[in-house]
Amino acid sequence: KxxxxxxxxxxxxxxxxxxxxxxxxMTEYEEKFSSMGNPICKMVISRQKTD
Structure with a gap:
C-alpha cells in the first residue's frame, strides 16, 4: 500500500x-555545527489522511 x-x-x-x-x-549537535558556520536544515512532513 x-x-x-x-x-x-x-x-x-x-x-x-x-x-x-x-x-x-537546540541539540548538542545543532549547537556544534551551527557554531562552525554550518546552516541547519529542517523539514516538516505529515501523512496524508486516507479514507
Missing part, C-alpha cells in the same frame, strides 16, 4: 527563518 506525504514546511537555514525557529530547542 502506498503512503502519501505532505511537505508542510522546509528551510535550508533554520536559524535565519523566524517562523520555523519558533519553539526550537
Amino acid at each position: 502506498e503512503t502519501k506525504w505532505n511537505l508542510d514546511a522546509f528551510t535550508f537555514d533554520l536559524h535565519h527563518n523566524e517562523e520555523m525557529v519558533k519553539g526550537n530547542v
Whole structure:
C-alpha cells in the first residue's frame, strides 16, 4: 500500500527563518555545527489522511 506525504514546511537555514525557529530547542549537535558556520536544515512532513 502506498503512503502519501505532505511537505508542510522546509528551510535550508533554520536559524535565519523566524517562523520555523519558533519553539526550537537546540541539540548538542545543532549547537556544534551551527557554531562552525554550518546552516541547519529542517523539514516538516505529515501523512496524508486516507479514507
